[in-house]
Every structure is written in C-alpha cells, then in structure tokens.
Amino acid sequence: MNLDISKMVDKYQLSETEEKILLYIINNIENVKDIGVRGIAKENYTSTTTIMNLAKKLGYSGFLDMYYNLNFTLKQKKSHFSCQKNNKYYGVDLEELLALIESKKISDFINLLVENKGEIIYTCGQGFSDPIVRYITKKLLVLGFNCIYSEAYESYDVNAIKAKLFITVSKSGETDFLVKVSESAKKNGIKVVSFTGDVDNTIAKISDINFKLYDMNTIDDRNKLATSFYSNILMLFEFLIGIYLEKNQKN
Structure with missing residues (x-):
C-alpha cells in the first residue's frame, strides 16, 4: 500500500517531483544512505539540486540531516506501534x-x-x-x-x-x-x-x-x-x- 503524505505535501508546498522523491526516500529508508544523493537523483530522473532543495524545504540542513531524522522517526514509530513487541x-x-x-x-x-x-x-x-x-x-x-x-x-x-x-x-x-x-x-x-x-x-x-x-x-x-x-x-x-x-x- 502506498503511503499517503498529502498533508505534508500541502504543508511544505512540495511539487510532484519533490513528493515522488520524498516517497522514494521513505520507502527505501534502509538503503537510501548508501544510494546517496546522486543515486536518488538518477532513480527519479532529477538533479541533486532538487533533492537538496527538498531537504531545505522540510527544514533540514541537507540530505544527511533529512535522512537521519526520517530514519529515526520511522524506526521509532515502527518500534512503538509494532504488535509483536x-x-x-x-x-x-x-x-x-x-x-x-x-x-x-x-x-x-x-x-x-x-x-x-x-x-x-x-x-x-x-x-x-x-x-x-x-x-x-x-x-x-x-x-x-x-x-x-x-x-x-x-x-x-x-x-x-x-x-x-x-x-x-x-x-x-x-x-x-x-x-x-x-x-x-x-x-x-x-x-x-x-x-x-x-x-x-x-x-x-x-x-x-x-x-x-x-x-x-x-x-x-x-x-x-x-x-x-x-x-x-x-x-x-x-x-x-x-x-x-x-x-x-x-x-
């Protein structure tokens, strides 16, 4: 099932490309650090500048800051809401x-x-x-x-x-x-x-x-x-x- 981030898109006024990139990062959070900015840009047919601008829009200092914060948030939520824990x-x-x-x-x-x-x-x-x-x-x-x-x-x-x-x-x-x-x-x-x-x-x-x-x-x-x-x-x-x-x- 695809994640719905429409409220985040509205809040930060993200473009379709930025929304696509953010979803890609979230869905590949386990590997996205290794993929890197260039790899993400290549996978989404965009530029590295677009990814850096996305990070700035979301209030982060850069790509790594965005990655670490998203990774921490997603892991914390997954751990807290797991029905197995x-x-x-x-x-x-x-x-x-x-x-x-x-x-x-x-x-x-x-x-x-x-x-x-x-x-x-x-x-x-x-x-x-x-x-x-x-x-x-x-x-x-x-x-x-x-x-x-x-x-x-x-x-x-x-x-x-x-x-x-x-x-x-x-x-x-x-x-x-x-x-x-x-x-x-x-x-x-x-x-x-x-x-x-x-x-x-x-x-x-x-x-x-x-x-x-x-x-x-x-x-x-x-x-x-x-x-x-x-x-x-x-x-x-x-x-x-x-x-x-x-x-x-x-x-």
Whole structure:
C-alpha cells in the first residue's frame, strides 16, 4: 500500500517531483544512505539540486540531516506501534484486548473482508457507538471498500441496498433498532459482524461473528462513568485491519 503524505505535501508546498522523491526516500529508508544523493537523483530522473532543495524545504540542513531524522522517526514509530513487541499493540496489552476473542473469529473476519472487497458493506450505530461506527466506515472507505453508513433513525433497508456484510457496535448488544437491523440482515443471508460488551446479549447471538470486549461498567446504561470499552473497540478494529493489510501484502 502506498503511503499517503498529502498533508505534508500541502504543508511544505512540495511539487510532484519533490513528493515522488520524498516517497522514494521513505520507502527505501534502509538503503537510501548508501544510494546517496546522486543515486536518488538518477532513480527519479532529477538533479541533486532538487533533492537538496527538498531537504531545505522540510527544514533540514541537507540530505544527511533529512535522512537521519526520517530514519529515526520511522524506526521509532515502527518500534512503538509494532504488535509483536512485548505483546503490545499501539501501547495496548494484546492479552487484555483479545482476552474474550477466539483466534478463529479473527481469521473469519479477515476472510470476510477479503471476500467482500467489491461488495457493499453496511454499517450502523447509535448513541455513543455512533462515532465508533463512523470511524470504522471511514477506515474501510479509504481502504477501498464500498461501505455505506446509516444513521440509526434512517429507514434504510439493509436488504434493499444489496449489502453482503453488516457491521455494528453496541455496548449492551440490546439496542432495539440495531437488533432489528441485525435480524433482518441475518434473515436475508447477509453476514453480521458485531462488537459488543462481554455480557451475553441478543446482537451477539444473531451475529455470524461477534467480538466481545470487557465492559468495566456493564450497568452504566447512560455511559456516565469512565470506560475503556469504546477506545478498545477502535484499537481492536485497527489490530484487525493490520492483519488484513499484512495478508493482502503477502497475496
């Protein structure tokens, strides 16, 4: 997958050539010092002056200063965000995050994403779950999925839009509207994936794949108390997307 550096391009007003060079340096950070300025210029059909000007634009004193800073930043990020280091993922303990989740559910979900890359994916949430589902939707959209989000009060019929997959989030797993949509989807052969709290619930039972996460305040229906439930769903979803991307790259 190509790295998106559009915000950096806008911030420093980089030209197309400068953007291309910067991406080349980032993608070849392990070897770019040995390649050198002349080698980079040759590979990108440009001049060494263009590369030096790029370094200046980014606020570095020269090519080596740019290389060392980018190399340090990329290595630090990779180390910090690695899901393999000390069983942590983005600083979250994987054992805690995945404590209630069977590995088969993870592989089944990844397979569902692969199978439905060109199909319509329908998403819906309500209350505090709404922004979480919106995030999931946007993440899938930027990854090229055909994802449609619906407000809970809208009368969209999950079957009418010919969706193949329905994804929802519900802390209680008993939200009436979401239960009805899940039942409707299931009845019409649409796969249902849900993220819910750890207590047995209706949506979990309906779902083809249900990811349960520990809910520290099960009876706090109005979400007045502090909780890690919603943030953990985002972390879990990013973890799942990471696995999906790794599988895609290998294929």
